[in-house]
Amino acid sequence: MRLLDLATTSTAVAETSARSAKIALLAERLRTAGPEEVTVAVHYLSGELPQRQIGVGWATLRDLPAPVAGDAAGAGELEVAEVDRILDEVGSTSGAGSQARRRELLTALFARATAEEQSFLRRLLTGELRQGALDGVMADAVAKAAEVPAAEVRRAAMFGGDLAAAARTALRDGVPGLREVGLVVGRPIQPMLAGTADDVAAALQKAAPAALEWKLDGIRVQIHRAGDRVQVFTRSLDDITDRLPEVVELARALPVTSAVLDGEALALAPDGRPRPFQETASRTGSRRDVAKLREQIPLTVFLFDLLHLDGRDLIDLPSHERSDLLASIAPPDGLAPRLVTDDPQAAEAFAKDALDRGHEGVVVKSLDALYTAGRRGSGWLKVKPVHTLDLVVVAAEWGHGRRSGWLSNLHLAARDPESGEFVMLGKTFKGMTDELLAWQTERLRALQTSADDWTVRVRPELVVEVAFDGVQRSSRYPGGVTLRFARVVRYREDKRAQDADTIDAVRAIGQAAQ
DNA sequence: TTCCGACAGTGGGGTCGCAAT
DNA sequence: ATTGCGACCCCACTATCGGAA
Numbered sequence: 238m239r240l241l242d243l244a245t246t247s248t249a250v251a252e253t254s255a256r257s258a259k260i261a262l263l264a265e266r267l268r269t270a271g272p273e274e275v276t277v278a279v280h281y282l283s284g285e286l287p288q289r290q291i292g293v294g295w296a297t298l299r300d301l302p303a304p305v306a307g308d309a310a311g312a313g314e315l316e317v318a319e320v321d322r323i324l325d326e327v328g329s330t331s332g333a334g335s336q337a338r339r340r341e342l343l344t345a346l347f348a349r350a351t352a353e354e355q356s357f358l359r360r361l362l363t364g365e366l367r368q369g370a371l372d373g374v375m376a377d378a379v380a381k382a383a384e385v386p387a388a389e390v391r392r393a394a395m396f397g398g399d400l401a402a403a404a405r406t407a408l409r410d411g412v413p414g415l416r417e418v419g420l421v422v423g424r425p426i427q428p429m430l431a432g433t434a435d436d437v438a439a440a441l442q443k444a445a446p447a448a449l450e451w452k453l454d455g456i457r458v459q460i461h462r463a464g465d466r467v468q469v470f471t472r473s474l475d476d477i478t479d480r481l482p483e484v485v486e487l488a489r490a491l492p493v494t495s496a497v498l499d500g501e502a503l504a505l506a507p508d509g510r511p512r513p514f515q516e517t518a519s520r521t522g523s524r525r526d527v528a529k530l531r532e533q534i535p536l537t538v539f540l541f542d543l544l545h546l547d548g549r550d551l552i553d554l555p556s557h558e559r560s561d562l563l564a565s566i567a568p569p570d571g572l573a574p575r576l577v578t579d580d581p582q583a584a585e586a587f588a589k590d591a592l593d594r595g596h597e598g599v600v601v602k603s604l605d606a607l608y609t610a611g612r613r614g615s616g617w618l619k620v621k622p623v624h625t626l627d628l629v630v631v632a633a634e635w636g637h638g639r640r641s642g643w644l645s646n647l648h649l650a651a652r653d654p655e656s657g658e659f660v661m662l663g664k665t666f667k668g669m670t671d672e673l674l675a676w677q678t679e680r681l682r683a684l685q686t687s688a689d690d691w692t693v694r695v696r697p698e699l700v701v702e703v704a705f706d707g708v709q710r711s712s713r714y715p716g717g718v719t720l721r722f723a724r725v726v727r728y729r730e731d732k733r734a735q736d737a738d739t740i741d742a743v744r745a746i747g748q749a750a751q
Numbered sequence: 752t753t754c755c756g757a758c759a760g761t762g763g764g765g766t767c768g769c770a771a772t
Numbered sequence: 773a774t775t776g777c778g779a780c781c782c783c784a785c786t787a788t789c790g791g792a793a
Contacts, residue, residue, distance in 0.1 A: 254788080254789080255789075255790090256758085256788085256789050256790070257789085257790080289779095290778075290779060290780095292769090292777090292778065292779090293778085294777065294778050294779085295777090295778090296776075296777060296778085297777080297778090331769085331770090332769095332770085333770075333771090334770090335769090335770070336770065336771070336777095365760095367759090367760075369758090369759065369760085369788095370758095370759080371758075371759065371760095372758090373757070373758050373759075374758075374759085433784085454782085455782090456781060456782075457781095457782095471780080471781075472780095472781080472782090473780070473781085475779095475780075475781095514765090514781090514782065515764095515765060515766075517781090517782095518765065518766060518767090518780095518781055518782070519765085519766060519767080521781075522765095522766055522767050522768095522780080522781065523766085523767065523768095524767080524768075525767090525768085615756085636761075636762090637760095637761075637762085638760065638761065638762095639760065639761080639787085640760090640761065640762090645761075645762080646761090646762070646763085663763075663764075664762090664763065664764090665762090665763065665784095666761060666762050666763070666785095667761080667762075667763075667783095667784050667785050667786090668784075668785055668786080669785085669786080670786065670787090671786080671787080704784090706783080706784090709764075709765080710765090711764075711765085712765085713764075713765085714764095719763095719764060719765090720763090720764090721763090721764075721782085721783080722763075722764090722782085722783055722784060723763070723764095723784090724763095724784055724785060725785095
């Protein structure tokens with residue numbers, strides 16, 4: 238199979254908006270793939286590289302020599318398997334001179350590609366395929382190509398951790414082959430994700446009685462234990478075992494022969510309150526001097542689910558049964574605090590206590606939900622308090638993709654009461670409807686004071702109400718603080734910039750959380 | 752016919768580790 | 773030593789499609 242075949246399929250997929258038509262086009266292409274090519278084809282057409290990452294991003298591609306006009310002789314002859322080999326080599330170079338070597342390999346590759354192939358490669362390498370089909374749509378396409386139920390493909394991909402491998406199995410061995418793929422201790426599966434609810438009462442309306450658990454602001458850990466061997470994986474299935482010795486020790490001490498556990502790891506202060514997320518991230522992200530770091534910033538694990546125990550898979554058991562089994566093997570202080578209730582007042586009190594202790598909020602879990610790996614179902618609902626501020630728009634950046642032509646990303650500032658100036662403390666592009674994007678583009682252009690290719694600076698007059706999850710330290714912004722997960726709620730045309738919130742008010746919110 | 756779950760897209764800040772400057 | 777870059781932690785929200793109700 239040629240790269241050109243994938244590029245033309247991708248173009249066709251991008252040009253139709255109907256999901257069913259995308260699936261049909263992808264399935265047709267997969268059917269023509271040989272058994273050795275199908276995994277690479279699935280990866281490429283769902284916007285990923287088999288190598289996961291090869292050290293090439295936007296800036297590397299930007300610095301490649303400009304392509305010559307017109308396609309070179311022999312362009313369009315590139316085979317998918319050869320492209321895969323070249324990218325393997327790009328990804329495996331390291332050490333001094335590796336960047337130059339990467340550029341050399343990529344330059345040679347691009348010189349042999351048609352314009353359509355180059356566009357496809359660029360988008361693939363930057364992770365911006367923008368054809369309206371990623372893993373989800375591809376799973377359906379694989380099912381269609383292999384003429385098997387989509388649920389079987391998704392199940393195999395969930396347990397194998399890899400849709401491309403499931404595709405090869407589906408096309409080669411059909412349903413019987415897919416059925417043989419199961420949970421293997423030591424091989425991570427997609428973690429179950431939580432939806433959101435506005436408040437505890439709303440969450441309880443969807444399921445009562447329900448279990449409430451503390452929502453902890455750390456990193457997700459999936460722990461596999463087989464005999465004495467322990468492995469720890471992140472939400473994106475990376476192996477971080479070496480960085481989390483505390484987690485390894487906890488798992489090794491459990492009275493089991495094998496288990497797969499789900500939990501959250503975070504740094505706590507000596508008084509038991511959570512340290513800022515930045516400190517947990519720093520600790521769990523560090524590979525060097527782990528033993529020393531451990532003394533300074535110890536991690537605590539809170540387990541909240543059990544997917545496998547001593548040879549038995551549990552993901553198809555109702556949540557409350559998994560929870561009971563977990564409690565039977567884990568020490569009480571290794572469990573996420575939990576309350577089962579159908580009483581809104583008791584639930585509210587539990588949530589308030591979690592917040593008073595400095596945690597993010599609660600997760601409300603249906604008692605009979607199965608472990609829906611990789612899905613953001615309503616079986617789990619997170620509830621977190623939201624802060625809002627009225628801030629001033631001081632600039633905006635042009636959007637990309639479907640937001641091309643609109644001013645999208647707002648530069649937000651708080652008022653400095655001392656100087657009367659506006660102090661930038663972050664950006665946001667979230668929460669806007671198409672209608673609002675069009676409106677703000679027009680309004681901001683009318684306030685424009687200067688502009689470059691990316692950014693339009695404006696007179697600080699528009700006030701916008703912004704919701705956010707918290708205030709964190711920043712080395713990037715002049716006020717030393719920034720907002721976590723800022724999103725637009727609405728414009729406040731009734732307010733002038735002089736009425737906007739002050740930088741002191743922002744800092745006070747940060748202090749209150751400590 | 753309407754509703755709603757799943758998906759894709761559009762990007763945010765911080766941190767680490769590596770290579771280049 | 774410092775800077776630029778890529779990768780990966782955390783993540784919210786809207787638009788759209790298409791099956792469920």
